[in-house]
Amino acid sequence: MSKDILCLGIESSCDETSVAVVKNGREVLSNVIATQIDIHKKYGGVVPEIASRNHVENITYVVKEALEKASVSIDEIDAICPTYGPGLVGALLVGLSTAKALAYASKKPLVGVHHIEGHIAANYITHKDLKPPYLCLVVSGGHSHLVHVKDYTDFEILGRTRDDAVGEAFDKVARVLGLGYPGGPVIDKRAKNGNPHVYNLPRTYFENLDFSFSGIKTAVLNLANKEKENLNIDDLCASFEEAVTEMLTTNVLKAVKQIGVNKIAIAGGVSANSYLRERMKKIGEENGLEVYYPELVLCTDNAAMIAAAGYNNFMAGKISELNLNAVPNLKIGD
Numbered sequence: 001m002s003k004d005i006l007c008l009g010i011e012s013s014c015d016e017t018s019v020a021v022v023k024n025g026r027e028v029l030s031n032v033i034a035t036q037i038d039i040h041k042k043y044g045g046v047v048p049e050i051a052s053r054n055h056v057e058n059i060t061y062v063v064k065e066a067l068e069k070a071s072v073s074i075d076e077i078d079a080i081c082p083t084y085g086p087g088l089v090g091a092l093l094v095g096l097s098t099a100k101a102l103a104y105a106s107k108k109p110l111v112g113v114h115h116i117e118g119h120i121a122a123n124y125i126t127h128k129d130l131k132p133p134y135l136c137l138v139v140s141g142g143h144s145h146l147v148h149v150k151d152y153t154d155f156e157i158l159g160r161t162r163d164d165a166v167g168e169a170f171d172k173v174a175r176v177l178g179l180g181y182p183g184g185p186v187i188d189k190r191a192k193n194g195n196p197h198v199y200n201l202p203r204t205y206f207e208n209l210d211f212s213f214s215g216i217k218t219a220v221l222n223l224a225n226k227e228k229e230n231l232n233i234d235d236l237c238a239s240f241e242e243a244v245t246e247m248l249t250t251n252v253l254k255a256v257k258q259i260g261v262n263k264i265a266i267a268g269g270v271s272a273n274s275y276l277r278e279r280m281k282k283i284g285e286e287n288g289l290e291v292y293y294p295e296l297v298l299c300t301d302n303a304a305m306i307a308a309a310g311y312n313n314f315m316a317g318k319i320s321e322l323n324l325n326a327v328p329n330l331k332i333g334d
């Protein structure tokens with residue numbers, strides 16, 4: 001039997017400081033997440049400089065706790081896998097510098113991880129049997145991509161948003177409606193009591209598989225200004241989710257036909273959305289497709305998913321140099 005591979009994942013691209021130990025890319029031994037959401041809440045969104053400073057304050061404690069919880073020492077780790085992009089540059093640099101220092105001091109390989117590849121890899125932890133090829137809908141606060149996952153480290157982007165990311169649209173709509181930050185979880189909750197057919201919001205489609213969410217965001221803003229206190233927030237949240245989910249699932253089905261796969265996964269913070277999960281399951285059943293989504297804690301930012309993607313890079317021989325730099329707008333496959 002081959003030796004187990006332990007990867008230390010380090011994530012600091014936005015407002016979560018997270019460190020995890022994952023065995024063979026699939027089994028979580030620890031996944032410590034120090035969230036800064038409460039700090040950023042009062043500003044209505046993430047303040048980059050504050051995020052960086054909090055990462056600096058937290059990171060060494062989070063590394064220590066992740067190793068302790070996994071009951072391993074740094075000597076037992078096979079690869080140190082930090083997110084190096086995309087994300088907020090100052091925030092990324094904290095996790096990346098920590099990883100470089102650990103790799104240098106412990107003489108372990110450094111394996112840089114693309115944050116979105118991490119979100120995709122969250123599915124390997126939840127679904128031990130999931131293997132490429134498949135289609136992945138990545139929907140997070142900063143990205144909305146349709147990705148053909150051809151192999152563990154081979155990705156092709158089939159469609160992307162031309163303006164706002166889906167999560168960004170959730171956050172902006174919540175802000176306009178006075179629901180606070182982050183917007184996704186609260187809209188998810190309010191929509192459960194609403195009627196999705198009350199407000200007819202615009203859907204945007206293109207010839208190809210791209211998305212656009214700025215039109216629907218502006219439509220909600222205009223409605224809020226026009227209707228003021230007559231607005232039914234629950235109905236609007238449900239109508240917004242209905243429209244967004246319809247745009248996402250329409251392109252998912254188009255993409256499945258285009259590339260001829262029978263498996264679809266969803267990933268990223270918005271994949272925690274209960275209505276999207278329910279609808280994806282339904283279109284899977286209707287179209288004979290297997291549908292995968294990560295358990296809730298692995299949908300939003302965490303280091304276990306980064307360690308899982310790091311494992312795939314490590315096994316493919318994709319080792320980074322110690323002069324690896326943070327790349328705020330890193331493209332998939334770079």
Ligand code: KG4
Nearest residue numbers: 140141142167182184269270272273300301
């Ligand atoms: O993946 P993530 O943690 O960070 C990025 O990489 O961007 O995603 C955060 C996004 C936020 O926009 C948040 O509002 C959204 O995920 N989100 C949700 C839900 N939970 C988090 N959106 C819809 N429904 C949810 N339940």
Ligand code: ZN
Nearest residue numbers: 140269300301
């Ligand atoms: Zn993310």
